[in-house]
Ligand code: 13P
């Protein structure tokens with residue numbers, strides 16, 4: 001059996017949590033990440049028949065029965081993952097009943113997975129239905145995105161257009177736009193269901209005055225979406241107090257969709 005701390009998926013998780021903490025995206029225990037693992041890959045590091053303990057998931061995730069996830073722990077700080085992965089992370093497998101998670105590694109202090117597990121697992125189900133290669137759901141609290149959700153009309157078309165017009169790369173990175181939820185109580189099945197519904201259309205979902213959800217086939221892809229939205233939100237706020245002199249027009253955005261063959265959200269442009 002190989003040392004799990006050397007596994008590429010573990011190293012990826014450690015690198016991203018550490019980086020996101022340093023960027024200020026995850027204060028205190030803010031943020032959570034889940035990464036769907038390949039059973040054959042996990043078998044190189046863990047005995048698949050050894051279950052440390054079981055933890056209720058709080059909802060029916062039967063569609064994901066047998067699926068294995070590396071998930072950040074609830075109440076745990078991203079900055080501490082690097083020094084103590086086995087306490088701050090866990091590897092769980094969804095049991096055949098769909099309402100139990102089998103702990104296979106981690107949460108060494110008796111802890112458990114993120115309180116946002118419903119939003120993560122429901123979003124995994126939603127993304128798998130539109131992209132079977134999706135593996136990552138990532139949530140964090142980046143400053144400028146949060147600030148923007150407090151001062152901008154929280155309408156998907158309006159928010160997307162503002163983000164697209166801040167910089168050329170925005171529409172290239174998220175041509176389908178961004179999903180938006182009003183302020184809701186976090187850590188509930190309700191916000192999980194609402195997030196997952198949006199994830200059928202969008203790879204980015206903004207939670208008003210809370211944070212952002214991104215997804216992807218890889219950690220880089222999910223993180224790349226989030227950092228691009230965050231940069232565009234930062235530019236929006238930097239420009240907000242100054243008179244606008246130069247703009248990216250709807251015709252310019254359309255030209256980008258042609259140049260990069262983008263499957264973009266047509267009704268979000270005025271042409
Ligand atoms: P957890 O510590 O349970 O992951 O919660 C952090 C968070 O960001 C809640 O939305």
Ligand code: ZN
Nearest residue numbers: 030031210211
């Ligand atoms: Zn949060």
